[in-house]
Amino acid sequence: MNTSLMIAVEKIVRPIDAPLVRKTRMREELYCHLEAIYHEELAKLDDKQAAFQAAINRLGDPETIRAELRKSIPRWNQILCKYFHYILRQPGEGRVRYALRFGLGYALFLAVLLLVPAVMNSLLSGNDQQYPGASFFVLLSLVMGWNSFVAILCAQPLIERKGINSHLWRFGFAGACFGFSVTVTHFLLWVVSGWQDSLAILLPWAPLFVFCAGWGIFSIVLWHLKTELKQTRDWDDLELAY
Amino acid sequence: MESPIQGNQVRGHLDTMILSILDREESHGFDIVKRLEQAGEGSLKLKEGTIYPVLYRIEDAGLVKAKWEKNDSGRKGPRRKIYSLTSKGRKKLEAGRTEWTQFVNIVGAIVGGAA
Incomplete structure (x- = not known):
């Protein structure tokens, strides 16, 4: 690909929130x-610089x-993408710093999001201790934030590493298959012998199931991210001089 | 030779013009511009990049559909989208043609100075 042409395109597209x-x-x-128009102009002018200028002029x-292009994107989508941009790793940002920013941001986002159910819950349940209180929701946000921090910290070296795509896919698929078979087995046990019995059989294996399901989801998300980032890396790495 | 019509002079009609081109044959963006300029017999000059926002808008409106070009030609590098008309687009084109005929009749009668 021609870098000069890529830069010309990137200057148009990069500032768009889409x-x-x-x-x-x-x-x-x-x-x-x-x-295509550059090659047309090059055939006519036989001068790369002149052909480039003519092509840029023809493009508009x-x-x-x-x-x-901005007008062609719905306003709500633009706002969403503007904020989504901040959760991506910024150029020059370290792995730990990014993971920390992501984890804190996610915890804060969840805390705000869970504020509504927490308030509703406290209003509906009053002093009834059987329902979780506001502290539960705060703790949940912090735990999820911590999990995101760890997941992002572990995922980044894997995203940056080459040749791991096929392994990720296999691991993810294996994890998902295992999770599915466990669910089916659990359901069958529940049908045959009742919930309590099946729970007693499966409980000692619970950490393994949780690990497999978590690993399955983690691998699939990672594979998806890596595939998407691969598509845009060439463009994102371009340095634009305005 | 007459001075060429610039893209901003046909802005309000570009949707219908593109639909009309796609009614004849499915095409990608570059091809659409070529066909528009050919149909204009050299009297229409578009800033070629401005066609894509129009294509995205009419695609979102369901007037055209787009699919990625198959790489049978052995062409390397980024892919192109091939645009084709939908049945909704065909109806819109018919409506656009009727509107255009009315516009030409009315404005032509006034501006043409036939009185």
Whole structure:
């Protein structure tokens, strides 16, 4: 791919707040178009610099194209993507710092999100101790934040490592299959002998099930992230001089 | 030779013009621009990048559908989307043609100075 043409496209697309899929599509289509007109101009002018300028001119004013592309994305989607951008790792940000930022952000987000059910719960249950209180929701947010911190910290070296895709997929698939078979077995035991008996049989194995299910989900999410990031890495690494 | 019509002069009609091109044959963005300019017999000059926002908008409206081009041609690098008209797009095109005919009749009668 021609880096100068990629930079010209990236200058248009990068500032747009759009879902990753749409942004990738914009990049690919605009690049293809620009490349085609560049080759047309190169055949006519036989001068790379002149052909590049002519192609840029034919493509149109970047500001205008960017503004029109922005209009093609629903407003709510733009706002969502603007905030989603902040949860991605920023250029030059260290792994630990990013994991910490992500974990804290997630804990805060959950705390705000769970505030509504916590208040509703306390209003409905009063002093009834059988329902969880506000401290439970705060603790839940912190635990989830901590889990995110650990998951992100562990995931990053794996995302950056090459040649791990197929293994991730296999591990994820194996984990998911195991989780599925455990669920089916559990259900059958429940049908045959009743809930209490099946629970007694399965309880000692619970940590293993939780580990497999967690690993399955973790692997699939990681594989998905890695595949998506691979598509955009070439574009994200471009340095744009405005 | 007449001075070419610029893209901003046809802005309000670009949707219908693209639908009309796609009514003949499915195409990708570059091809659509080529066909528009060919149909305009050299009198239509578009800023080519401005066609994509229009394509995304009419796709979101369900007037066209897009699929990734198959890489049979051995072409390397990023892929292109092939756009084709939907039945909703065909109806919209018919409505657009009727509107255009009315517009030309009314404005033509006034501006044409036939009185």
